[in-house]
Amino acid sequence: MGLNPQVETVYKRPTTFTPATTHYCPGCTHGVAHRLVAEVLEEMNLQEKTIGVASVGCSVFAYNYFDCDFVEAAHGRAPAMATGIKRVLPDRIVFTYQGDGDLASIGMAEIVHSAARGENITAIFINNANYGMTGGQMAPTTLPGQKTTSSPMGRDIENNGFPIRTAEMLATLDGAGYIVRRSLHDPTNIRKAKKAIRLAFETQERGLGFSMVELLSTCPTNWGMNPIQSLQWIEEHMIPYFPLEDFKVSPILSQVRI
Amino acid sequence: MAKELLKGNEAIAEAAIRSGLEAYFGYPITPQTELLEWLSKRMPELGRTFMQAESELAAINMVYGAACTGARVMTSSSSPGISLMMEGISYIAGTEVPVVLVDVMRAGPGLGNIAPAQSDYNQIVHGGGHGDFRPIVLAPASVQESIDLTVEAFELADRYRAIVVVLIDGSIGQMMEPAELPPMRHIDRQRPTWAVTGAKDRDRRILSSIYIDPENEEETNLRILERWKEIEANEMRYKEYYLEDAELVVVGFGTAGRVALSAVRAARAEGIPVGLLRPITVSPFPYARIKELSNLACGMLVVEMNTGQMLLDVQAAVGGKIPVEFYGRMGGVVPLPDEIHEEISRLCYEPVAPSADPRESWMDRMDLAKN
Numbered sequence: 001m002g003l004n005p006q007v008e009t010v011y012k013r014p015t016t017f018t019p020a021t022t023h024y025c026p027g028c029t030h031g032v033a034h035r036l037v038a039e040v041l042e043e044m045n046l047q048e049k050t051i052g053v054a055s056v057g058c059s060v061f062a063y064n065y066f067d068c069d070f071v072e073a074a075h076g077r078a079p080a081m082a083t084g085i086k087r088v089l090p091d092r093i094v095f096t097y098q099g100d101g102d103l104a105s106i107g108m109a110e111i112v113h114s115a116a117r118g119e120n121i122t123a124i125f126i127n128n129a130n131y132g133m134t135g136g137q138m139a140p141t142t143l144p145g146q147k148t149t150s151s152p153m154g155r156d157i158e159n160n161g162f163p164i165r166t167a168e169m170l171a172t173l174d175g176a177g178y179i180v181r182r183s184l185h186d187p188t189n190i191r192k193a194k195k196a197i198r199l200a201f202e203t204q205e206r207g208l209g210f211s212m213v214e215l216l217s218t219c220p221t222n223w224g225m226n227p228i229q230s231l232q233w234i235e236e237h238m239i240p241y242f243p244l245e246d247f248k249v250s251p252i253l254s255q256v257r258i
Numbered sequence: 259m260a261k262e263l264l265k266g267n268e269a270i271a272e273a274a275i276r277s278g279l280e281a282y283f284g285y286p287i288t289p290q291t292e293l294l295e296w297l298s299k300r301m302p303e304l305g306r307t308f309m310q311a312e313s314e315l316a317a318i319n320m321v322y323g324a325a326c327t328g329a330r331v332m333t334s335s336s337s338p339g340i341s342l343m344m345e346g347i348s349y350i351a352g353t354e355v356p357v358v359l360v361d362v363m364r365a366g367p368g369l370g371n372i373a374p375a376q377s378d379y380n381q382i383v384h385g386g387g388h389g390d391f392r393p394i395v396l397a398p399a400s401v402q403e404s405i406d407l408t409v410e411a412f413e414l415a416d417r418y419r420a421i422v423v424v425l426i427d428g429s430i431g432q433m434m435e436p437a438e439l440p441p442m443r444h445i446d447r448q449r450p451t452w453a454v455t456g457a458k459d460r461d462r463r464i465l466s467s468i469y470i471d472p473e474n475e476e477e478t479n480l481r482i483l484e485r486w487k488e489i490e491a492n493e494m495r496y497k498e499y500y501l502e503d504a505e506l507v508v509v510g511f512g513t514a515g516r517v518a519l520s521a522v523r524a525a526r527a528e529g530i531p532v533g534l535l536r537p538i539t540v541s542p543f544p545y546a547r548i549k550e551l552s553n554l555a556c557g558m559l560v561v562e563m564n565t566g567q568m569l570l571d572v573q574a575a576v577g578g579k580i581p582v583e584f585y586g587r588m589g590g591v592v593p594l595p596d597e598i599h600e601e602i603s604r605l606c607y608e609p610v611a612p613s614a615d616p617r618e619s620w621m622d623r624m625d626l627a628k629n
Contacts, residue, residue, distance in 0.1 A: 063464045071353075084327075088307060088324045092455070
């Protein structure tokens with residue numbers, strides 16, 4: 001409350017965050033996604049029972065920012081590592097935080113089979129349409145015609161095929177309890193994203209199977225845009241290809257009041 | 259416990275259970291599959307974790323995750339599957355968490371076949387994935403020894419926070435022998451102080467193989483090496499047969515060592531002063547003992563079920579002091595005692611000059627035998 005008892009704190013750093021400053025580029029929405037996860041862990045009082053699994057990509061240092069137990073997986077293997085942890089400690093909350101190269105390319109088998117098994121873990125999936133960490137190469141989510149450092153003429157669908165809509169694909173699996181796509185390009189969508197992340201962790205708490213929130217995210221540095229342009233680019237280019245929908249929602253979740 | 263007739267793969271699985279195995283993740287591959295099948299029935303019966311993963315890649319990473327919780331964990335595979343596990347093995351070593359891995363070797367390269375071979379010596383003893391570390395590798399030669407070394411593997415893994423490989427070939431995995439299992443051990447649910455279990459009433463813990471600052475990675479490499487020197491000093495194991503007065507020393511591990519023992523006994527019966535050194539830890543490798551023996555004997559014969567992978571380690575230990583000869587069968591062919599006996603006799607009665615690569619004369623003899 002500080003000096004003035006009339007002042008109410010409406011916004012503060014979640015206690016589930018460490019004091020560390022993130023290494024993310026200006027305008028990147030990783031920081032927003034991190035904060036939403038941290039807020040949900042705090043609100044659900046999960047800090048002491050959560051084990052995070054960081055992946056390989058820009059979020060490789062995620063364990064520096066969340067104030068909970070963490071392990072660091074090999075590229076793409078976070079869902080397998082999370083499976084190993086969850087099977088031995090089924091009453092803990094286990095989540096992975098993965099980018100699109102990690103989850104939808106090198107780790108596609110691991111995420112598909114974790115979802116198929118109904119592995120009771122949560123995946124936070126950052127889709128920014130390129131490999132950020134290595135400097136902006138073509139990802140499985142790179143849009144047709146999108147220029148990257150490894151598709152300098154733009155993604156050629158004749159040569160490279162089409163982007164993968166991961167959420168839609170995983171939603172076909174019976175083991176999945178909650179699969180949605182959200183975007184981080186404006187406050188309204190950020191609020192919706194937070195609600196989705198909350199529901200994903202609620203899915204896990206209730207043992208309803210695999211949960212994943214795909215988050216459309218910016219990469220201004222590698223996209224060669226300023227932060228505002230990159231937010232617009234999500235809206236204008238990514239959302240038409242990657243619709244923001246609920247692809248699979250366990251009916252029990254409709255009873256959850258948050 | 260009384261002796262029972264046990265199959266190697268199943269005996270290892272049951273020995274692991276009785277050593278307190280809490281979680282197993284694996285993938286079917288011949289000639290290892292009975293191990294996975296045995297655990298698929300027994301682990302759920304005991305309320306423990308069994309999972310058939312979607313690949314060896316996933317299996318080793320599941321084991322990696324489970325190991326980070328401080329649980330006793332194991333996986334198993336055979337040569338091509340072990341190749342896929344190399345990534346995880348390196349991460350496990352870099353994170354310094356204990357894991358037991360069983361490799362039931364078959365012939366290669368590539369798909370090769372499903373017959374017994376010792377083709378993974380290099381990939382396991384000198385390999386184990388990228389980066390700077392060495393796994394502990396135990397090489398049993400019988401079902402009983404497979405049981406005993408599986409029990410020991412878990413102890414070593416915990417003691418050194420290291421990956422311990424039980425290295426057998428398909429014939430040990432598949433054959434049945436009378437053997438005695440250990441009693442069931444109570445699982446100690448207390449987690450080690452480094453385990454990741456959720457930060458309740460303590461500071462958070464991070465387990466990772468990342469050391470982004472090169473100086474920290476160098477420090478880690480050094481720490482792992484220091485621990486390795488400790489392992490070398492304390493955990494060297496080998497078996498010696500008839501070496502007291504041996505002028506000729508045969509060196510072989512696992513099945514090759516066991517077949518060689520029959521040949522050594524037959525040669526002894528003829529009065530040939532030959533003995534056998536059978537490394538149990540092929541990693542750490544008994545360089546010092548082999549060096550000592552090279553001061554006492556006048557020749558060595560290395561017998562392997564590959565094209566001479568351990569041979570190079572024996573040569574390094576001997577340092578050119580006495581001739582080191584080689585005899586190998588590979589591709590899934592197991593040498594017969596008579597073949598090794600013949601090599602022993604030849605070395606005993608025909609003068610052999612030291613050679614940089616004894617495989618050249620061995621290849622000539624192999625060609626002659628064929629024609």
